[in-house]
Amino acid sequence: MMNSSGVAVLARGLTVVRGERTVLRGIDFTVPPGRITGLLGPSGCGKSTLMRAAVGTQAKVTGTLEILGKPAGDATLRSRIGYVTQDPAVYDDLTVRQNLDYFASVLQPGRRHRDTRRDYVTRAIADVDLVSHADSLAGRLSGGQRSRVSLAVALLGAPELLVLDEPTVGLDPVLRRDLWNLFHRLADERGATILVSSHVMDEAERCHRLLLMREGEILAEDSPEDLRVRTRTQTVEAAFLHLVDEANARQAGSPQQADPQPKAIQENAR
Numbered sequence: 001m002m003n004s005s006g007v008a009v010l011a012r013g014l015t016v017v018r019g020e021r022t023v024l025r026g027i028d029f030t031v032p033p034g035r036i037t038g039l040l041g042p043s044g045c046g047k048s049t050l051m052r053a054a055v056g057t058q059a060k061v062t063g064t065l066e067i068l069g070k071p072a073g074d075a076t077l078r079s080r081i082g083y084v085t086q087d088p089a090v091y092d093d094l095t096v097r098q099n100l101d102y103f104a105s106v107l108q109p110g111r112r113h114r115d116t117r118r119d120y121v122t123r124a125i126a127d128v129d130l131v132s133h134a135d136s137l138a139g140r141l142s143g144g145q146r147s148r149v150s151l152a153v154a155l156l157g158a159p160e161l162l163v164l165d166e167p168t169v170g171l172d173p174v175l176r177r178d179l180w181n182l183f184h185r186l187a188d189e190r191g192a193t194i195l196v197s198s199h200v201m202d203e204a205e206r207c208h209r210l211l212l213m214r215e216g217e218i219l220a221e222d223s224p225e226d227l228r229v230r231t232r233t234q235t236v237e238a239a240f241l242h243l244v245d246e247a248n249a250r251q252a253g254s255p256q257q258a259d260p261q262p263k264a265i266q267e268n269a270r
């Protein structure tokens with residue numbers, strides 16, 4: 001289910017204060033359903049904070065934030081959202097399958113759901129390519145394998161929205177590619193909406209749509225292709241740097257220093 005405007009996530013004037021700092025500064029954005037939206041920006045710009053707000057675990061959130069047609073944090077959203085944090089949250093003294101059995105029983109308790117839970121667990125283990133490690137203790141897995149167990153937990157119950165905080169950090173190129181293929185399968189074949197953060201700009205090219213962040217603000221909201229075209233750059237990284245330079249020049253009150261094509265870009269940039 002989406003909200004009345006047909007988007008999976010809608011933010012208007014979203015502001016988050018953490019400690020003394022205003023970490024998100026009245027931002028507006030949308031996330032379309034059934035697509036992969038990449039949240040990209042430098043370390044500390046507020047990506048994790050935005051994701052925590054989306055899954056309802058962040059305090060001091062003001063403005064509008066609607067998730068699948070409900071206010072963020074609404075109790076009915078719990079089973080509809082899968083969330084992977086940066087630190088794998090798995091029990092080291094349980095096997096991969098036992099970890100998933102446990103989380104599946106929290107998600108869908110009761111004897112009558114036993115078969116459904118078993119199907120969820122079997123599918124999630126296959127999705128993240130850990131069939132051959134299903135009976136290994138999580139504590140004996142490599143870092144990349146542990147983060148895939150965390151991802152499998154998030155996939156239990158086929159959630160409509162997956163919020164993935166830097167899921168590919170520390171993975172080798174083959175695993176990264178495999179995970180991105182999985183994200184595309186989840187979006188294309190199961191209609192899942194994926195919001196995935198990264199500070200690796202080459203991963204941006206794999207997303208349908210991008211939210212480029214900087215210092216608690218959304219610098220641009222566009223497809224990788226459109227971003228490159230309107231900044232007349234070859235890569236998303238170059239587009240991002242161009243937009244940063246332009247924003248800096250604007251802040252300094254000297255837009256004429258933002259070169260090239262400042263006018264066209266300023267009209268489009270958010």
Ligand SMILES: Nc1ncnc2c1ncn2[C@@H]1O[C@H](COP(=O)(O)OP(=O)(O)OP(=O)(O)O)[C@@H](O)[C@H]1O
Nearest residue numbers: 018019021023042043044045046047048049050199
């Ligand atoms: N518990 C906290 N109390 C106060 N400030 C915090 C807290 N956690 C994070 N921050 C600040 O909020 C800002 C945004 O942090 P956040 O973790 O959202 O950034 P990020 O873009 O996800 O960074 P990274 O890519 O390094 O994970 C940072 O300046 C950080 O110092």
